[in-house]
Amino acid sequence: MLALALLAPAVVILVTFIAYPFVMAIWFSLTSIRVGDPGHFVGLANFTKAWEDSIFQTAFKNTVFYTFWATVFKLTLGMWLALLLNRHFRFKRIVRASMLLPFIIPTVLSAFAWRWMFDPTFSVVNWLLYHTGFIANRLPFLSNGDWAMWCAILVNTWRGMPFFAITLLAGLQTINPDLHEAAALDGANAWNRFWHVTWPLLLPVTLVVVVFSVIQTFSDFQLIYVLTGGGPANSTHLVATYAYQLGVGTGLLGEGAAISLFMFPVLFAVVWIQLKYLKRIEAA
Amino acid sequence: MVIERRWKKWLYFYIPLALFILFTLFPFYWMAVTAFRPDGELYRTWRQANATPFWTLAPTTEHFHGLLESTAFLRWLGNTMFIALASTAISLLCGLFAGYALSRLRFRGSEFLGTAIFITYLVPQTLLFIPLADIVRDMHLGNTPWSLILTYPTFLIPFCTWLLMGYFKTIPKELEECARIDGATRFGAMFRIIFPVAVPGILSAGIFAFTLSWNEFIYALVFLSSVEEKTVPVGVVSELIRGDIFFWGQLMAGALLGSVPVALVYSFFVEYYVAGMTGSVKG
Numbered sequence: 001m002l003a004l005a006l007l008a009p010a011v012v013i014l015v016t017f018i019a020y021p022f023v024m025a026i027w028f029s030l031t032s033i034r035v036g037d038p039g040h041f042v043g044l045a046n047f048t049k050a051w052e053d054s055i056f057q058t059a060f061k062n063t064v065f066y067t068f069w070a071t072v073f074k075l076t077l078g079m080w081l082a083l084l085l086n087r088h089f090r091f092k093r094i095v096r097a098s099m100l101l102p103f104i105i106p107t108v109l110s111a112f113a114w115r116w117m118f119d120p121t122f123s124v125v126n127w128l129l130y131h132t133g134f135i136a137n138r139l140p141f142l143s144n145g146d147w148a149m150w151c152a153i154l155v156n157t158w159r160g161m162p163f164f165a166i167t168l169l170a171g172l173q174t175i176n177p178d179l180h181e182a183a184a185l186d187g188a189n190a191w192n193r194f195w196h197v198t199w200p201l202l203l204p205v206t207l208v209v210v211v212f213s214v215i216q217t218f219s220d221f222q223l224i225y226v227l228t229g230g231g232p233a234n235s236t237h238l239v240a241t242y243a244y245q246l247g248v249g250t251g252l253l254g255e256g257a258a259i260s261l262f263m264f265p266v267l268f269a270v271v272w273i274q275l276k277y278l279k280r281i282e283a284a
Numbered sequence: 285m286v287i288e289r290r291w292k293k294w295l296y297f298y299i300p301l302a303l304f305i306l307f308t309l310f311p312f313y314w315m316a317v318t319a320f321r322p323d324g325e326l327y328r329t330w331r332q333a334n335a336t337p338f339w340t341l342a343p344t345t346e347h348f349h350g351l352l353e354s355t356a357f358l359r360w361l362g363n364t365m366f367i368a369l370a371s372t373a374i375s376l377l378c379g380l381f382a383g384y385a386l387s388r389l390r391f392r393g394s395e396f397l398g399t400a401i402f403i404t405y406l407v408p409q410t411l412l413f414i415p416l417a418d419i420v421r422d423m424h425l426g427n428t429p430w431s432l433i434l435t436y437p438t439f440l441i442p443f444c445t446w447l448l449m450g451y452f453k454t455i456p457k458e459l460e461e462c463a464r465i466d467g468a469t470r471f472g473a474m475f476r477i478i479f480p481v482a483v484p485g486i487l488s489a490g491i492f493a494f495t496l497s498w499n500e501f502i503y504a505l506v507f508l509s510s511v512e513e514k515t516v517p518v519g520v521v522s523e524l525i526r527g528d529i530f531f532w533g534q535l536m537a538g539a540l541l542g543s544v545p546v547a548l549v550y551s552f553f554v555e556y557y558v559a560g561m562t563g564s565v566k567g
Contacts, residue, residue, distance in 0.1 A: 002470065006385035007397065010378040010441050017416065017438045018404050024415035077304075084301050095301075097554045099308055104550045104557075106499045108517035109539035113315040116532055124314060126330035127337060138330055158307065163561070170562040219408030222501040226521065240410035240502075247414040248506055257414045264411065271406045275399065 028257035035251035046258035056259060059230075059237035063263075066153055066238060067217045073157040074213060075206070078164025083194070085165065086172045096166070103162045111226035114155045118142050118227075145235030148228050152236060156223055160216070164209055171205035172198070211274045218270075219263055239263050312543075318536035319347055326533055347533035348541070351524075357538060359512055360519035365545065367429050367515060368497035371436035375493050376486060378437065379444025384474060386445065387452040388460075398449075405442030409502050417506045431507040432515070436497050443496075444489040447563045451485030452478065488560035491553045498546045516542035 029046055032039035050056045085096055102110060117124050118141035126138040142148045175198065183193045221240040224230060230237040230245060237245070239262055247256020318326065320343040328334055351357050385391075386398050416435065417426075425431040455478060463473040479486070504515045511523065520538045524531055550557055 003385045003389040003391045003394070006381040006389075010382040010401070010445060011397075013374075013378065013434070013437050013441060014401065014404050017419075017435050018407055018412065021412040021416040021419055022407075024419065025412055028415050080300070081304050084297060084304065087297065089297075089301075093554075095305065097551070099304070100550075100554075100558075101312060101547070102308060104495055104546060105312070105543045106501075106517050106546065108501050108521060109542050110311060110315075112520070112535055112539050113311040113318075116318060116530075116536065117311065117314060119532075121329050122327060122532075123330055124337070127334070130330055131333075131337075158311070162308070166558055167562050170558070215406055215408060219410045221410045222517075225501075240408075243410070243414070244502070244506075248417075253414055253418070260411050260414060263408070267406070267408070267411070271403060274406070275402075 025257045025261060028254050029261050031254050033254045035253065039254060042254070046255050047262075050255065050259050050262065055234045055237060056239075056242060056262075058235065059239050059242040059259075060262065062149060062236060063218060063238045063240075066149065066156070066220070067214060070153045070156040070160065070217050071210060071213055073153065074160045074164050075210060077157065078161045078209075079168055079206075081161065081165035082168035082172055083198075085169050096169075100162045100166055102159045107159060107222050108226055110159070111155060111223050114151075114158075115142070115227055118151055142228055143232060145232055148232065148236045152224055152227055155227060156217060156220065159223070160213055164213065167205060167209050168202060171202045175201050207277060208274070211270055214270055215267055218266060315536045315539050315543075318532060319540045320344060321533065322346065323533060347537040350531075351534045351537045351541070354534075355519065355523050355538075356512055356514075357516075357519065357541065360514050360516045361542070361545070363429060363513065364498060364515040364517075364542075367432045367436070368494050370429075370433045371440060371497050372490055372493040374433065375437040375440035375444050376490055378441045379448050379489060380479065380482075380486070382441070382445045383448030383452055384478065387449045388457075388478075401442050401445055404438065405446065407438075409439065409500070413502050413506050416503070420507055426507060427509050427513055429513065432497075432500070432504055435503055435507075436500060440493045440496060444493060447489045447492075447560060448482065448485055450563060451482050455481050484556065484559070485563075487553065488556045488563060491549065491557045492560035494549060495546055495557070 030041060030043060032042050032045075081099065085092070085099070089095075116122075120138070120141075120143055123138070123141065125141070126135070129135045129139070140147050141151050179197050179201075180193055183197050188196065219240055220238060221244065224236060224238050224241045225244070228236045230241045234242075239259060243256045243259040246252045246259060317339060321340045322342055322344045323346075325336075325340055325342070382401065386394055386401075420426050420431045420435065425434065459481070460473045460477055463477045464470070468476065499517075500515075501517050504518045505521070508514050508518060511519070514522070516538070520535065520542060524535045524538060
């Protein structure tokens with residue numbers, strides 16, 4: 001009884017604002033509901049319409065591309081940074097603390113700073129490259145679809161890398177330094193020591209961090225919303241930004257809900273892998 | 285120790301670290317420089333010569349004045365603070381109770397509930413915002429801070445519960461049993477013995493939850509419509525871009541001011557924040 005009473009507040013909030021909206025999302029996606037019109041049941045029409053919609057196809061491909069490359073960069077750079085921060089140097093505490101800033105500061109606000117740095121006319125990056133003689137013509141950071149996608153990946157990497165670095169650093173600190181000593185005495189060089197000692201021991205933490213990051217990146221909204229708004233010409237939409245444009249911008253709630261739900265199978269698969277993996281760790 | 289040569293240390297350590305620091309902090313530096321730079325200097329094109337590209341000799345607070353006079357920025361700051369504090373408090377309370385129940389009380393279905401709460405932790409806000417906007421409106425919460433104070437706990441409670449569960453597990457059972465033998469009720473033991481010992485865990489969860497609420501964007505964007513009710517991120521996006529015109533000085537001033545509270549909280553509690561963040565992925 002006591003357990004039930006203690007769990008009740010958490011369960012009530014989670015059921016009202018997660019489980020119930022989830023059921024509603026499925027219902028919405030099967031109807032032609034729009035703002036001010038409850039609509040009627042249309043079966044899977046919203047899903048098939050989205051599937052054939054070229055903007056949705058681009059958005060879905062973008063989402064996979066964005067998630068894949070941003071995760072690869074975050075993991076590589078985050079691991080590198082963690083290895084650097086694991087050494088002893090002066091001002092270590094303040095450097096480590098300031099490295100987390102991109103993760104702490106609201107993404108919308110820092111994304112505006114990046115948008116300003118990528119401004120077509122006043123970009124400081126273009127200014128620097130032009131005046132140091134690297135470029136003769138400005139780089140089309142956000143005005144070309146491919147460039148804009150890579151810029152978004154860069155900013156996402158910038159934001160997420162500290163999370164990888166600091167969690168991996170916490171993992172690194174649990175590794176017994178004697179293992180490295182022993183490997184060094186046996187003649188292993190730095191790369192081999194990383195690959196055969198550090199990496200296997202860090203793998204459990206790495207996997208969990210990657211799962212969290214993939215979920216966050218795959219469902220990302222705010223970064224693209226601020227940086228490109230899905231443009232130019234709908235070329236940088238992600239699933240979430242396109243769902244927002246249709247559902248809130250145009251008021252097509254049913255179609256928007258259907259597009260959001262396209263994220264679900266991917267997220268479900270990732271969570272399922274995570275749970276399987278957690279069970280295996282608990283069993284071990 | 286593995287002994288290194290001096291140049292090697294520069295090549296493999298100092299230079300990469302310096303580049304990481306530059307990459308991480310430059311956008312914030314640029315945000316600050318832009319916020320204090322007069323408009324005349326701000327709008328120089330990428331081709332124009334510029335004697336002081338990376339700083340300014342005529343710092344001005346005109347953008348801050350403009351921001352505070354022409355927008356409801358202070359109001360947004362107050363809203364964000366209130367919403368972040370209230371949703372953190374609710375989530376901590378729910379998380380404390382739920383975490384205690386799941387880690388200390390054996391009952392049927394406890395494992396299932398633990399897993400279910402963990403799964404809700406991984407549900408992103410972008411999956412549910414469309415029906416949730418409807419639900420919030422039906423509850424007459426639309427365009428009020430309560431629409432966010434009640435929905436933010438959906439991503440904060442699972443996190444707080446998991447973090448505190450892990451924390452409670454490290455507190456020896458004997459501590460509680462001693463109190464019970466001395467005549468304390470279960471509630472008494474929970475409030476007087478367990479919760480005080482768990483204060484570092486509570487702080488970690490609270491700091492992390494606070495920064496997450498301060499950061500949230502899509503719910504705030506969809507649920508709030510009137511200018512006075514907005515949070516900082518939404519206000520900056522919707523009120524500082526008029527038509528196609530970006531007021532970069534004011535935008536950066538707003539971004540800077542909107543970052544200060546959360547950066548301050550973070551700087552006072554770095555260790556707790558890091559403990560919360562690393563704890564959040566250990567589960």
